[in-house]
Amino acid sequence: MALGERNIFNENFDNLMFPVKRAPWPSTWINDEEVEIKENKAIKILTKLLKKPTVAVILEPLVQGAGGMNMVRPEFIRQVSEIVKNNNSLLIADEVLTGFGRCGSLFAFQKANIIPDLISISKGLTGGFLPMGITLAKETIFQSFISDSPKKTFWHGHSFTANPLGCAAANASLDLLEKDPIKYLSFEEKHLSHLKKIKELPLVKNIRVTGTIAAFDIEIGKNKGYLNNIGKRIKALSIKKGLFIRPLGNVIYLLPPLCITDNQLEKSYRIIYEILSDL
Ligand SMILES: Cc1ncc(COP(=O)(O)O)c(C=O)c1O
Incomplete structure (x- = not known):
């Protein structure tokens, strides 16, 4: 909730949430003549924000869904990824809506030719048939929780983590998606x-x-x-x-x-x- 833009969904809880900085999202459309101006402005602001040590930048790659189906060009996501990496921050891709073929490739980040550090996936994972979500992390992040010391463990799980029926639905849906990529390509x-x-x-x-x-x-x-x-x-x-x-x-x-x-x-x-x- 803290990460999302303040609006009708969350503004009542504003004083309870941790502070977040936001950079503009250069939404574009077919025949948009100002796309580069908007992108340059966004990149400039992001670069300035990242001058302050920043843990992570999170975005929905290519399409902001519930925010209004606001689309950006893959080139923009690529530029953001480079800036984030150069600043030693983590890039988190929220692929809950954009994943599993929605953006014309299996995952939206692939279209932008980037590799995020963390990825969240859900909805299309099971074809919407059963509830299931996954957070994916790069090996280096995963390894930092592996230790003989229990203090290093990431002590967080859900009651239904790796629910067998959810996993079976996900596997079945992934089989269909792999068999017939032409459906989204x-x-x-x-x-x-x-x-x-x-x-x-x-x-x-x-x-x-x-x-x-x-x-x-x-x-x-x-x-x-x-x-x-x-x-x-x-x-x-x-x-x-x-x-x-x-x-x-x-x-x-x-x-x-x-x-x-x-x-x-x-x-x-x-x-x-x-x-x-x-x-
Ligand atoms: C892009 C995006 N991220 C995150 C969420 C929330 O996911 P969950 O319901 O699995 O917490 C949604 C839900 O609609 C979403 O569209």
């Missing part, structure tokens, strides 16, 4: 072909795609944000037409299961197009 083009039509709608702004995730904003003037009502209206209308989407405020996104058929995807976009045309 070729997804971007599918989204882009449908987005051509969506792009024509005057209310639609900032279209972005990373792997299996597609998102765009609905132009609503000043009242942006998670609690904007437009998303609720669009959601209600789309459920009536047989599509369950969950907009984040004015951000409409599709993050379909990898088993979605071409027809189902086409229908999803058709319903969204119809609703937005009538708004």
Whole structure:
């Protein structure tokens, strides 16, 4: 909670949380002419922040999920990784949402060609079928807890750590993913072909795609944000037409299961197009 941006979810607890410094996230989209300016600014601020000894930098590689499907270029993540390494800080990649094919590679960090020090994974690990999460650490970090002295042990575990059913579901889901990587490797083009039509709608702004995730904003003037009502209206209308989407405020996104058929995807976009045309 401390790490997340202060917002409706956590601001009531602000005085209980440890201080965290934040660097800007240079969100980008198709035909964004200012992407480099935004990235340079973010890198400058991060570099300045890291002048102070810093334990770790954490980010969601390529796509900030619940934050609004905010996407950045792989080059930016690569630059961040280099700066973090040069400062002897740890880089933590939160791949809870982005992992397991979501961003068009098995893990998002691979697209950026980096190796984080720690990685958190969950959701897609079991295909969402059973709850399970894992924290992965580089060998050097792992080894620092290995000792004859119990004082070195990382004394933390969950009641259901390595739950056998969770592990079985994860193994089954990983088998499917390994057998059929084409399911996530070729997804971007599918989204882009449908987005051509969506792009024509005057209310639609900032279209972005990373792997299996597609998102765009609905132009609503000043009242942006998670609690904007437009998303609720669009959601209600789309459920009536047989599509369950969950907009984040004015951000409409599709993050379909990898088993979605071409027809189902086409229908999803058709319903969204119809609703937005009538708004
Ligand atoms: C990117 C990201 N990180 C972390 C979490 C929280 O994960 P968990 O519920 O396993 O604590 C979520 C949950 O939605 C998430 O989307």
